[in-house]
Amino acid sequence: MALQASFLPSALSARKEGKAACIVKESAFLGSSILEHHKSQFNAPVLRTKRESNHSVGVVKAQTTAVAAPGLSQSAVHGKKVLRKGVVVITGASSGLGLAAAKALAETEKWHVVMACRDFLKAEKAAQSAGMAKENYSIMHLDLASLDSVRQFVHGFRQSGRPLDVLVCNAAIYRPTARKPTYTADGSEMSVGVNHLGHFLLANMLLEDLKKSDYPSRRLIILGSITGNTNTLAGNVPPKAGLGDLRGLAGGLDGRNSSAMIDGGEFDGAKAYKDSKICNMLTMQELHRRFHEDTGITFTSLYPGCIATTGLFREHIPLFRLLFPPFQKFITKGFVSEDESGKRLAQVVADASLSKSGVYWSWNNNSASFENQLSEEASDAVKAQKLWEISEKLVGLA
Numbered sequence: 001m002a003l004q005a006s007f008l009p010s011a012l013s014a015r016k017e018g019k020a021a022c023i024v025k026e027s028a029f030l031g032s033s034i035l036e037h038h039k040s041q042f043n044a045p046v047l048r049t050k051r052e053s054n055h056s057v058g059v060v061k062a063q064t065t066a067v068a069a070p071g072l073s074q075s076a077v078h079g080k081k082v083l084r085k086g087v088v089v090i091t092g093a094s095s096g097l098g099l100a101a102a103k104a105l106a107e108t109e110k111w112h113v114v115m116a117c118r119d120f121l122k123a124e125k126a127a128q129s130a131g132m133a134k135e136n137y138s139i140m141h142l143d144l145a146s147l148d149s150v151r152q153f154v155h156g157f158r159q160s161g162r163p164l165d166v167l168v169c170n171a172a173i174y175r176p177t178a179r180k181p182t183y184t185a186d187g188s189e190m191s192v193g194v195n196h197l198g199h200f201l202l203a204n205m206l207l208e209d210l211k212k213s214d215y216p217s218r219r220l221i222i223l224g225s226i227t228g229n230t231n232t233l234a235g236n237v238p239p240k241a242g243l244g245d246l247r248g249l250a251g252g253l254d255g256r257n258s259s260a261m262i263d264g265g266e267f268d269g270a271k272a273y274k275d276s277k278i279c280n281m282l283t284m285q286e287l288h289r290r291f292h293e294d295t296g297i298t299f300t301s302l303y304p305g306c307i308a309t310t311g312l313f314r315e316h317i318p319l320f321r322l323l324f325p326p327f328q329k330f331i332t333k334g335f336v337s338e339d340e341s342g343k344r345l346a347q348v349v350a351d352a353s354l355s356k357s358g359v360y361w362s363w364n365n366n367s368a369s370f371e372n373q374l375s376e377e378a379s380d381a382v383k384a385q386k387l388w389e390i391s392e393k394l395v396g397l398a
């Protein structure tokens, strides 16, 4: 594997350095197990101070050159190798799952979270009320309803000089009560535009940055959902997800020359969301097929559980918002708190045990993760390729 191969020479060259050598050597064979290995070291106050001053890439690069091992820096005091702080970009981190994951990761002090949000003030307030320490996060503007904004975000991120170790495509909108479609700045139906097309461009552009990262485990995560999978009871609640032959998407989802729906049908806000989740899960698999072997990057998707209290349901009728949480808690038992869902997403970002690529993660009622099965359509490789090619054209990559 590319990841392990890139570790090997450093492991050998570091072998003479006593204790540090063991850590690096083990990482060569266990991949990202190095993350786990350094828990105690990250808690040492002297190392924390050092990490906090490591915001510029110049410093990080200088250190990694000095120790000749990916993502490792050297403690001034003991000469031990330690993993530098990881940098994770999370879209839509101003509420719900994104915020909870940002909080969980920031609290470890091993991650710097770049909160990529459309509302700067809301994100800042959310981070503060979540108790996130200033040095563990930054906020950058990103409006996924505009491809220009996506391009500007990427430019701004590169200007910031931070490396990129993990990207989480989390933001989404759900418009179940909309009678008519609304459109992105680029003229595509809003739910698919934001949830899929904006993220598709972002993921493709930032792939270059992930490739450059020297962090031991680089990951690109796209949120999926049970409701986009028709092999589940939840996925069979009407309107069911379905992309058909993608004729609406091929027409740009502009609602004039083509339908606003991917399958070319009548507009349905709830279906548009579920369709966008199929796109998210297909995109993750296509990324895996195209890039995992050559880059060693881990591509994954997940269903974090039913987080029935988040802002996702803000446009639903009040009665739904009242009944949905108890329905999920007591009837389906699919309910999960924002805190718990945040821990789950944080695992997909950072846990050594969740480093396998091409996986759609889910959790059982004891909060144990497992590799879940996607529906036939959400795992259709031919459709994934077609989706990729049409999406490339729509976002200006082809």
Ligand code: NDP
Pocket (backbone or CB within 6 Å): 091, 092, 093, 094, 095, 096, 097, 098, 116, 117, 118, 119, 122, 142, 143, 144, 145, 169, 170, 171, 172, 173, 194, 223, 224, 225, 226, 303, 304, 305, 306, 307, 308, 310, 311, 312, 313
């Ligand atoms: P929230 O509504 O709480 O969070 C969505 C986030 O996306 C918000 O921060 C929102 O920003 C942001 N966002 C929306 N539109 C844009 C845009 N144009 N540009 C940038 N950011 C935008 O929902 P959840 O936390 O529930 O959802 C997070 C993810 O989890 C989604 O991908 C969803 O599909 C997935 N998911 C959720 C489930 C659930 O039960 N809630 C179940 C399965 C999957 P702002 O704060 O400004 O509105």
Ligand code: PMR
Pocket (backbone or CB within 6 Å): 174, 176, 225, 226, 227, 228, 233, 234, 237, 270, 273, 274, 305, 306, 307, 332, 334
């Ligand atoms: Mg669903 C059997 C389990 C189950 C689970 C885990 C979910 C999750 N739902 C389940 C069942 C049912 N739901 C049943 C039996 C019904 C009919 C009463 C039902 C209804 C329902 C509605 C109206 N459920 C919903 C809605 C929504 O508007 C939500 C939605 O589809 O958002 C896209 C939703 C959800 N149910 C879930 C989850 C996770 C959601 C929302 C979020 C998402 O998929 O992203």
